[in-house]
Amino acid sequence: xxxxxxEQQIIDVAVRVFAKRGYHAAAVDEIAELAGISKPMxxxxxxxxxxxxxxxxxxxxxxxVSAFQEAARGAGAAPELRLYAGLSAFFAFVAAHRDSxxxxxxxxxxxxxxxxxxxxxxRRAVMGEVAGLIRDGISDSxxxxxxGDQDADFVAHALVGAADSLxxxxxxxxxxxxxxxxxxxxxxxxxxxxxxxxGEAWLPQA
Amino acid sequence: xxxxxxEQQIIDVAVRVFAKRGYHAAAVDEIAELAGISKPMxxxxxxxxxxxxxxxxxxxxxxxVSAFQEAARGAGAAPELRLYAGLSAFFAFVAAHRDSxxxxxxxxxxxxxxxxxxxxxxRRAVMGEVAGLIRDGISDSxxxxxxGDQDADFVAHALVGAADSLxxxxxxxxxxxxxxxxxxxxxxxxxxxxxxxxGEAWLPQA
DNA sequence: CCGTAACCTTACCAATCAGTAAGTTTACTA
DNA sequence: TAGTAAACTTACTGATTGGTAAGGTTACGG
Numbered sequence: 262x263x264x265x266x267x268e269q270q271i272i273d274v275a276v277r278v279f280a281k282r283g284y285h286a287a288a289v290d291e292i293a294e295l296a297g298i299s300k301p302m303x304x305x306x307x308x309x310x311x312x313x314x315x316x317x318x319x320x321x322x323x324x325x326v327s328a329f330q331e332a333a334r335g336a337g338a339a340p341e342l343r344l345y346a347g348l349s350a351f352f353a354f355v356a357a358h359r360d361s362x363x364x365x366x367x368x369x370x371x372x373x374x375x376x377x378x379x380x381x382x383x384r385r386a387v388m389g390e391v392a393g394l395i396r397d398g399i400s401d402s403x404x405x406x407x408x409g410d411q412d413a414d415f416v417a418h419a420l421v422g423a424a425d426s427l428x429x430x431x432x433x434x435x436x437x438x439x440x441x442x443x444x445x446x447x448x449x450x451x452x453x454x455x456x457x458x459x460g461e462a463w464l465p466q467a
Numbered sequence: 468x469x470x471x472x473x474e475q476q477i478i479d480v481a482v483r484v485f486a487k488r489g490y491h492a493a494a495v496d497e498i499a500e501l502a503g504i505s506k507p508m509x510x511x512x513x514x515x516x517x518x519x520x521x522x523x524x525x526x527x528x529x530x531x532v533s534a535f536q537e538a539a540r541g542a543g544a545a546p547e548l549r550l551y552a553g554l555s556a557f558f559a560f561v562a563a564h565r566d567s568x569x570x571x572x573x574x575x576x577x578x579x580x581x582x583x584x585x586x587x588x589x590r591r592a593v594m595g596e597v598a599g600l601i602r603d604g605i606s607d608s609x610x611x612x613x614x615g616d617q618d619a620d621f622v623a624h625a626l627v628g629a630a631d632s633l634x635x636x637x638x639x640x641x642x643x644x645x646x647x648x649x650x651x652x653x654x655x656x657x658x659x660x661x662x663x664x665x666g667e668a669w670l671p672q673a
Numbered sequence: 674c675c676g677t678a679a680c681c682t683t684a685c686c687a688a689t690c691a692g693t694a695a696g697t698t699t700a701c702t703a
Numbered sequence: 704t705a706g707t708a709a710a711c712t713t714a715c716t717g718a719t720t721g722g723t724a725a726g727g728t729t730a731c732g733g
Contacts, residue, residue: 341669342671345671372489415633415651418629419633419656422630422631423628423629425631425632426625426631430620434617445621449622451669452662452669453655453656453660453662454655456662456667457655461662463547463653463654463658465551465653
């Protein structure tokens with residue numbers, strides 16, 4: 262069995278096991294056994310447990326970010342449509358690859374610097390993409406004079422965080438399609454942003 | 468030194484250490500030493516490492532949820548003002564107790580069922596509170612005929628997730644006050660929701 | 674058929690901690 | 704002042720598990 266194939270097999274299994282057990286509770290022995298090989302092979306190909314996890318993280322992060330970017334790029338020129346397409350792809354990805362999402366989302370907290378960096382980097386990539394679309398959307402609408410990069414960044418953080426959290430809602434509402442979820446989210450955020458740009462303000466007064 | 472006092476001291480230290488190192492990397496020995504006692508004392512009072520973590524979790528979750536609820540309750544009757552007050556209190560809490568937030572937010576992923584449940588419970592409490600305010604806001608406005616509990620829940624998830632994520636933005640923009648952040652968020656979400664209720668829809672068409 | 678390199682295994686080591694047994698001191702009460 | 708319970712310590716064990724040393728087997732080019 263050639264190395265490249267084995268590596269992918271190992272990573273396939275590892276994503277499942279890490280998602281199920283969590284990083285620490287996952288034993289390399291178990292991953293090796295489920296992959297149909299012995300432990301030293303894992304170390305030969307992936308160096309260490311951390312290296313293995315990092316490989317999982319990188320592969321799945323790359324897939325997720327690519328899914329978002331390709332959907333957004335294939336959706337024409339209008340920022341709002343690209344954002345819609347990207348978010349749709351995101352929810353579809355999470356629905357289809359739950360283990361990948363669990364590994365990316367929940368299991369990467371308390372680990373080494375290298376791992377934290379990898380996760381942060383992936384999130385930064387998405388965040389940058391989204392913030393760019395927000396910026397474009399603002400300037401396209403010709404209403405953006407009052408809003409700067411900091412504001413676009415704020416909206417991007419809110420939006421990405423909302424999407425994160427809505428994956429839980431999606432799990433609890435299996436009848437709802439990824440597109441439906443995206444539509445609701447866009448309605449909430451985009452309409453609000455547009456109207457705020459038009460000067461419709463909310464202030465804490467009765 | 469009486470037990471109750473010692474317990475709180477231990478938990479104080481443990482929150483710091485868990486926040487800094489993460490659950491697994493945190494050694495009970497270190498927590499004991501920083502608390503100025505020996506390890507068996509920790510086990511005598513808190514039963515196990517997991518019990519210790521659970522105690523941290525419960526205390527900090529209770530504090531956070533209380534901060535939200537008390538702020539919301541002290542803000543009169545209007546749902547939007549209560550929501551505003553609650554969110555403000557949340558951001559202020561995170562700004563003031565960063566370690567607590569790190570423990571609640573990042574360190575509770577891959578642990579035992581009991582711990583996962585405790586975290587889920589705290590989040591559920593906040594989510595329920597927020598969803599209730601959303602529902603009230605919708606029905607108060609008299610526009611809510613088309614929207615049900617599922618929609619309020621959706622908005623609550625989006626809002627709570629956005630708030631989660633904006634704690635990162637807050638860290639990167641230390642010049643922004645919790646109130647300012649809350650104001651931006653309310654403008655984004657509340658205006659959007661209000662206008663969507665008024666029939667202003669966004670649809671994926673150029 | 675020989676060498677060598679890729680693929681793969683068994684069997685072990687070593688270190689880290691969670692958790693505990695046994696005993697000591699302090700402080701309060703009868 | 705004897706008794707006892709709470710507060711506290713030192714010094715250990717036991718188990719898990721990341722990681723490795725040493726060696727075996729297959730495949731293939733010369």
